[in-house]
Amino acid sequence: MCGRFVSVSSPASLSTYFEANDDQSGLIEAEGERWRANANVAPGRQILAVVEQPDEGRRLVRRRWGLIPPWAKDQSVGYRMINARCETAQSKPSFRKAAAGRRALVPADGFYEWYRPSAGAKQPYLIHRPDGEPYAFGALWERWSPADGDREVRSVAILTTQANDQMAHIHDRMPVLIARADWAEWLGHDRLPEERFSELCAPAHDDLITYRPVSTEVNDARHKGVHLLEAVPAPPGAPFATDGSVPVRPR
Secondary structure (H helix, E strand, O other): OOOOEEEOOOHHHHHHHOOOOOOOOOOOEEOOEEOOOEEEEOOOOEEEEEEEEOOOEEEEEEEEEOOOOOOOOOHHHHHHOOEEEOOOOOOOOOOHHHHHHOEEEEEEOEEEEEEOOOOOOOEEEEEEOOOOOOEEEEEEEEEEOOOOOOOOEEEEEEEEEEOOOOHHHOOOEEEOEOOHHHHHHHHOOOOOOHHHHHHHOOOOOHHHOEEEEEOHHHHOOOOOOHHHHOEOOOOOOOOOOOOOOOOOOOO
């Protein structure tokens, strides 16, 4: 499960990082929503995504978080499809067409998961790369048009896989993290064989994961400031990473 993530790196820096062919047009305003750094991105928002366009090459674009299948009657179904399990994405009707040729990358400076102690309230954790670089979440995107012929909505679901050993201290699932060497293949429009799709969606190496407990302000999506990224004391018995990792910071 990935229900909240961090997006504080600017479109310009991400365009460079992902080697996208962009002039940033269309990224500042989309669907009436202006891009702003957000340390607590929630479902239903417009988010940045990397796609490969046949005539334009690799682009950094905007997509609504929560995939809306073409057959949906309205957009509300997207709130139930913010994630897609990699184990079933190629066969599940909601995702299989997107998995066949509309794969994307979602840049993220980190993501949140909630640790469930044996007693007491759940503790939010920020998970990020130890080197401070952004993640490239594996994702699927889809097109949907309302029956009244209004503007087409393009939406995205973030793929999840089993947790690696490091992540398993916090939760049993994690986002799919696509390695840089595999970006071109992942963004291609050809259907990937089931075995190769599974390989690309395998749990990431442990050395890409570090984490720290953060404020319960994260529980409320109205809180979006970078102060949410600061560590707080871990509750008794909860894990705490103390590896001297680079803190997440805007780019």
